[in-house]
Amino acid sequence: MVKKIKVKNSGIIKLQFYNDFPDGNLVIGESNKSVPFKIKRFYFINNLFSPKAIRGKHAHKKLEQIIFCINGQFTLNLDDGESKQGILMNDPYYGVRLGPKLWHTMTKFSSDCVILVLADDYFEEDDYIRGYKQFLEYVR
Ligand code: TYD
Helix, strand or coil: CCCCCCCCCCCEEECEEEECCCCCEEEECCECCCECCCCCEEEEECCCCCCCCCEEEEEECCCCEEEEEEECCEEEEEECCCCEEEEEECCCCEEEEECCCCEEEEECCCCCCEEEEEECCCCCHHHEECCHHHHHHHHC
């Protein structure tokens, strides 16, 4: 897991957890506390059996999200239109902020990877920027 995010509109969110060894870990996130918005939606992605799978390839105009890798690992590629950064997501206690105007792709999934995303709004296709050229025009 990366220690410093250099792209715009991102950041690291650390979750509180209780190590109840040998009875497991309990990990907690709360709206407007560790999660810096009110959660209106969540989704998770599993069954990532193809190492060639690519997800994301879009940016959002307004949506705020936090992405976690709660099992396994993958690479999160962020691009704010000026800087790019690849982040190895392999620590379930750290999330990465996917703020607006941040082109993101997810690659190199382990087969046991499970991704959890928290969002501050409902699904709205109009909020997506799905073309990279269109993204660059939008942020510049
Ligand atoms: P998409 O956001 O493109 O997935 P990813 O970024 O992980 O590759 O969503 C894939 C499809 O699922 C797309 O047709 C829209 C739909 N979808 C919903 O209907 N609701 C949702 O909350 C999300 C995230 C996606």
